[in-house]
Amino acid sequence: MTTATVLADGAPLAPGTTSGSATVEFRSLRRAFGATTALDGLDLTVRPGELLALLGPSGCGKTTALRILAGFEQHDSGEVLVDGQDITAIPAHKRDAGMVFQSYSLFPHLTALDNVAFGLRMRGTGKAERRRRAHELLELVGLPHRAEHYPHQMSGGQQQRIALARALALQPRVLLLDEPLSALDAKVRLQLREEIRRLQQELGITTLFVTHDQEEALSMADRVAVLRAGKLEQCATPSELYGRPATAFVAEFVGTMSRIPCTRTSDGVEVLGRRHAVDGEVPADGELQVLVRPENVLLSPDEAGPALVVTASFLGAVTRLTVRLDDGTEVKADLPTEAAAALPAGSRAGLTLPERPVLVDRRAA
Known part of the structure; x- marks a missing residue:
């Protein structure tokens, strides 16, 4: 130095x-x-x-x-x-x-x-x-x-x-x-x-x-x-x-983020069938996605669920799962390792987000 x-x-x-x-x-x-x-x-x-x-x-x-x-x-x-x-x-x-x-x-x-x-x-x-x-x-x-x-x-x-x-x-x-x-x-x-x-x-x-x-x-x-x-x-x-990242760039540069498609509603956005308030502004045009951290993705075993478990990475007390939605979107989720054992690769899962405001950005090019 x-x-x-x-x-x-x-x-x-x-x-x-x-x-x-x-x-x-x-x-x-x-x-x-x-x-x-x-x-x-x-x-x-x-x-x-x-x-x-x-x-x-x-x-x-x-x-x-x-x-x-x-x-x-x-x-x-x-x-x-x-x-x-x-x-x-x-x-x-x-x-x-x-x-x-x-x-x-x-x-x-x-x-x-x-x-x-x-x-x-x-x-x-x-x-x-x-x-x-x-x-x-x-x-x-x-x-x-x-x-x-x-x-x-x-x-x-x-x-x-x-x-x-x-x-x-x-x-x-x-x-x-x-x-x-x-x-x-x-x-x-x-x-x-x-x-x-x-x-x-x-x-x-x-x-x-x-x-x-x-x-x-x-x-x-x-x-x-x-x-x-x-x-x-x-x-x-x-x-x-x-x-609480102020911009999509900060959100994705600091930590890990997944993008999930969403649609506008009169008072926010709809994600995976649920309505959420928005943290910040909703872009005026273009297709939208919400940005979500792995620890805020909630997964549960569900044979009819929209998410297919693709991979599991053991990180100690936490295991990071990568799941794929029906439209091809991949989402990362951090679960306690004990809970992740119930979701092996190839299984299907239900996926929800916490009931809190979400950060929204235009769809990435």
Whole structure:
């Protein structure tokens, strides 16, 4: 994980503290690279001390937004504010932010201790003080025993921790993380995302975390901002984002969704013979479908039912069934494994949805 520490001038603080949490605002931010628009009027506010995840598919503008905030890219129009101050004219090394990149490249000729202390040395901190503070940061990330080891003597996860400690060495007010866990295996990734969250909460530092991994975003963030084609689709808490997505794109990007045909009624839509109220608006034209999560699909054994069980995937306490309706529509349903045993592949089932408002979209092309 390459780490660039961008800092503000001023007296150093004690290790384990920050210079205060900042409010970050993107206002009507635009950035284009030739004919490609990376950011198309992004409006987003990051609250003091929160961890906000920027989530979206490749090319949606999330890393561009991060790099503009760090000062590594210039925006074409709009504003970037930190505590109400437009920072456009402030150079990267004075923006008081620490950035941790996707690919790590610690200085191979420096020990872990010296890598962490590097920014302090560039700042002119005395040798004894910077070593003391670097030791404390290594304690903070759980690697005091690796102080004299070189990068090639450490695992990828350990190098990630060293890079994070280096980003925190100058107590930045904003921490920027650009997919810092993507190069690690699943078990180490899980451990480190918990560690990053713990440190962020302990330090109270405003943090932006870029990821394309929805599980990472939902498990770590206070709020998640979903971007699409340079625009903000929705920014909400993980539970709200999952349970009440504002758009069909958010619904299908965050978690698993099935689409089931429906028809308009005077007060909502009709799905599988039942009427449902609609959460949001009903598109004015076109064929309609409701979007439903697997845990909200209710199945029961029924020889005359409209659903044919196609496959069953064992997931532990839950088994995910895929069923096919008579019109060919496939729907996923999560059932307790014990209940799913009564619905083997080839059997038929009744299918209903809970009596609650549904999200409706035009039929996918």
